[in-house]
């Protein structure tokens with residue numbers, strides 16, 4: 001049975017109050033999550049390809065659990081729609097309840113996809129009722145957080161599905177449309193970043209920002225340059241041809257250990273002959289002009305060293321993006337494949353193609369304050385051993401990215417849509 005067949009009829013869904021922006025935003029984001037499952041079958045949504053990835057069915061339920069737990073249960077009269085499911089669909093909020101083992105999410109044939117989609121609809125009805133009744137500022141902020149959280153899961157669903165499909169010898173395609181043309185990459189140019197004291201972090205007037213983007217604060221930058229575009233597949237192939245994966249002098253010690261242990265010889269989804277890559281459009285010819293994608297921090301760092309450069313610090317990246325965001329004509333609409341940097345003037349690919357690894361460890365900003373209550377576990381507790389990525393990717397929902405956005409992954413992670421923007425000391 002396909003996912004679209006399980007969608008409740010339109011007249012079963014409460015219509016959002018026209019005047020309520022929050023209700024409209026809520027309905028739009030929730031519908032977009034289900035739309036990500038268009039064309040998939042129930043079997044596609046139940047399997048887990050690795051402990052880091054989750055079944056799509058789990059994402060559909062977990063994002064609903066988030067609203068039940070952090071918004072609906074604020075009213076003591078509310079009764080959870082599916083008693084017992086909170087154990088299954090809590091992700092990592094230890095302060096809420098005990099939770100199911102992450103690596104075993106793919107063992108849950110029950111609840112079925114149909115059960116989960118029905119649960120979503122019931123949570124939606126309760127949420128839209130709550131919004132229509134009027135919510136206080138705190139509940140409004142939690143609903144906004146829940147919507148941003150859900151958009152993060154929309155991107156995770158595309159990452160996890162691509163990884164799952166990539167392990168299937170039949171090489172299923174998620175998107176059956178013609179592959180969008182890559183375009184021709186503009187020559188690499190270096191632009192001076194600003195040096196001296198700059199400010200980074202979410203401004204007080206930002207409509208929404210996660211706690212990890214605050215507070216805005218001062219940073220001292222030394223003279224440096226940053227590349228106008230991302231590293232291309234063609235450039236990365238030259239790194240491989242030059243023995244990039246066989247020269248320990250190019251690698252961080254942990255990175256070289258990962259190369260040895262994992263047998264890395266190319267980015268995650270490239271074929272062994274370096275001629276094709278597996279994408280959400282299925283297997284496609286490797287286009288030398290598209291940006292290289294699905295590389296670890298270790299690979300990005302090794303490439304930069306080979307190229308006589310380095311990765312930008314996150315403050316360098318953010319200040320550079322603030323200076324040049326107007327030149328990046330990207331519409332940031334999810335297109336499932338990164339495009340070549342065609343702009344001949346200015347800066348390209350800040351947003352909407354590949355997240356960009358930085359040299360910065362994911363740490364709290366000075367005077368960081370996590371959110372109050374159980375949602376304080378959202379970001380802060382992950383500030384150990386991970387690196388910051390900036391920008392956004394071709395699977396990031398439109399409107400979700402910001403200059404101050406801090407994404408973060410472990411340096412060995414490769415299944416996220418991560419690429420490389422180079423920097424240099426000046």
Ligand SMILES: [Fe+2]
Nearest residue numbers: 062091149153
């Ligand atoms: Fe989550």
